[in-house]
Amino acid sequence: MRGSIPCPGPEYVRYGGNTSCLEVRCGSRLLIFDAGTGLRAFGRALGEQGPLEADLFFTHTHFDHITGLPFFSPAFKRENRFRFWAGHLLPEHRLYDVLCDLMMAPLFPVPLDVLKADISYVDFKPRETLEPHPGIRIRTAPLNHPNGATGYRIEHRGRAFCYVTDTEHVPGKMDENILGLIEGADFLVYDSTYTEAELPRFTGWGHSTWEEGVRLCDAARVKTLVIFHHDPSHDDAFMDRVAKNAEKARPGTLVAREGMVLGA
Numbered sequence: 001m002r003g004s005i006p007c008p009g010p011e012y013v014r015y016g017g018n019t020s021c022l023e024v025r026c027g028s029r030l031l032i033f034d035a036g037t038g039l040r041a042f043g044r045a046l047g048e049q050g051p052l053e054a055d056l057f058f059t060h061t062h063f064d065h066i067t068g069l070p071f072f073s074p075a076f077k078r079e080n081r082f083r084f085w086a087g088h089l090l091p092e093h094r095l096y097d098v099l100c101d102l103m104m105a106p107l108f109p110v111p112l113d114v115l116k117a118d119i120s121y122v123d124f125k126p127r128e129t130l131e132p133h134p135g136i137r138i139r140t141a142p143l144n145h146p147n148g149a150t151g152y153r154i155e156h157r158g159r160a161f162c163y164v165t166d167t168e169h170v171p172g173k174m175d176e177n178i179l180g181l182i183e184g185a186d187f188l189v190y191d192s193t194y195t196e197a198e199l200p201r202f203t204g205w206g207h208s209t210w211e212e213g214v215r216l217c218d219a220a221r222v223k224t225l226v227i228f229h230h231d232p233s234h235d236d237a238f239m240d241r242v243a244k245n246a247e248k249a250r251p252g253t254l255v256a257r258e259g260m261v262l263g264a
């Protein structure tokens with residue numbers, strides 16, 4: 001839910017202070033999107049059930065989307081199997097190498113190899129369509145973010161769920177890549193780090209606004225907008241105001257909270 005850096009504290013308890021991590025269930029299949037600090041709690045919630053098989057898709061590899069990985073307990077168990085996917089790194093980088101760099105002395109005490117689960121790493125190119133399992137189709141699109149990022153559209157049994165963070169919009173011009181990705185979807189979880197009033201101070205930082213989310217959803221006939229990647233300076237009282245204003249602008253709009261469940 002939270003962007004940039006986790007923010008614990010009493011003024012953040014209702015919306016949550018952990019950084020990005022989403023669980024998507026398609027039938028019996030488990031898909032995870034991003035490995036922010038929320039991933040640690042999710043790993044604990046999965047508990048001792050196993051063996052576990054899951055796909056983890058990274059929007060990109062900025063800290064706030066990967067730092068939960070070394071604390072994801074299911075990745076330490078030999079009987080579990082994962083595929084990690086990223087679409088923003090080729091041709092200069094590969095996901096495996098980037099994650100090795102994250103867990104490297106003297107920045108981190110143990111290397112990536114301590115994750116004993118059977119993990120494979122898949123680098124793909126933006127705009128590729130992925131089919132991790134029969135009946136699950138994932139369309140992807142490049143986003144406008146420093147070092148790149150990937151937007152996802154997950155299609156399963158006639159439903160579509162879109163996850164689009166982190167991305168910056170050009171004021172007055174909707175992003176064609178995003179419009180094409182989200183057309184007619186049931187949900188759009190969208191980078192709403194700033195409000196429109198704040199945005200001019202953060203040009204080039206790679207983030208968008210909930211107001212742009214409203215415009216995109218209206219233009220692409222998306223059913224429900226979910227405001228996401230809250231700025232760490234936006235406490236619960238601030239987010240309550242965002243929720244109220246967004247409800248006025250587009251009734252039914254949701255503000256992401258830790259543990260929130262969306263029924264597709």
Ligand SMILES: [Zn+2]
Pocket residue numbers: 003004062064065166229
């Ligand atoms: Zn982020």
Ligand SMILES: [Zn+2]
Pocket residue numbers: 060062145166206
């Ligand atoms: Zn980022």
